[in-house]
Amino acid sequence: MLVITEANAIAYLSAQCPNWMPFGLPLSLGGGISNTVLQIDTGIGSIVLKQALPKLRVAQDWFSDPARTLREAQALNACAQFLPSGGVPQVLLLDQENFIYAMEAAPNSFVDWKHLLMSGIVDQSTAAKAGDILGRIIAASWRNPHLEQEFGNQTVFQELRLEPYYQSTARKHSDLATFFEDLILSCHQRRLSLVHGDWSPKNLLVSADQVMAIDFEVIHFGDPSFDAGFLLTHLMLKSFHCPQLLDALEQAALNFFHQVRQHLPESPDEFEDFTIRHWGALLLARMDGKSPAEYIQDDQTKQLIRLFARQLIGHPSSDGIAGVWSARRKI
Secondary structure, three states: OOOOOOOOHHHHHHHHOHHHOOEEEEEEOOOOOOEEEEEEEEOOEEEEEEEEOOEOOOOOOOEOOOOHHHHHHHHHHHHHOOOOOOOOOOEEEEEOOOOEEEEEOOOOOOEEHHHHHHOOOOOHHHHHHHHHHHHHHHHHHOOOHHHHHHHOOOHHHHHHHHHHHHHHHHHHOHHHHHHHHHHHHHHHHOOOEEEOOOOOHHHEEEEOOEEEEOOOOOOEEEOOHHHHHHHHHHHHHHHHHOHHHHHHHHHHHHHHHHHHHHHOOOOHHHHHHHHHHHHHHHHHHHHHOOOOOOOOOOHHHHHHHHHHHHHHHHOOOOOHHHHHHHHHHOO
């Protein structure tokens, strides 16, 4: 397996697609803890190369099958069929031997939503669009037997989410072991639609009135309330990090979830209940799992989030998503 780097990316792409005429120096887009992601200018426009890492960039040992790159490319092709144009990037190349794919780069006008939120900009229309895109994915794939067959394997979800987030956290909070075991079981049993697995602000690129979803490496067929809980976790964490944004973040969360709920084909109340379960679990996991939220550094803030998460787990809101935010205001 060829490991793609900034040093060999131009030569690799020239060999794979000589008519693309790659030039200039590759730009590393970071790739988070789990991927190498490089942007390269070519004669057909700017493209992005992506390759999954077998060992993730964290202090603890954390491994995952690099073949997840291939599933991600397949997922982008699948979702492109039922999202508006530009909702996901177009796949241009798939190298199955080396677990690499190329996609079109987002225009320079796009910026990831996390960057905007961390800059204090909470745009309500972006939150609504994030919910609309997720809702469309859920509705279009709801109980679809073909997509379940193609994406039914949850191995990568287990490796990149359930083990490092839920099982790892349960080991540190042994009194909650049964709660986490039940939640993990529900992830396996509630096979309802496609699940992105990382529906977070950093994976939503924003420009003017458009939102593009990226990073589908944890895609699988399962319980989509995980995705809703994942996004709500990020908004809640930012309310602790930037408490002056609490009002705006609460409204963004409500706008997001309203749009998701509008698309649900059935059982919206049950979906909301499971969303809240994942919300509490993920808040605790971002403190004590293998991937702690990097911008929460203050020990006092960490403890407040732990206490809030444990309260949410032990006493779920009877007033739905809005009730969780009402409880947040009392801290």
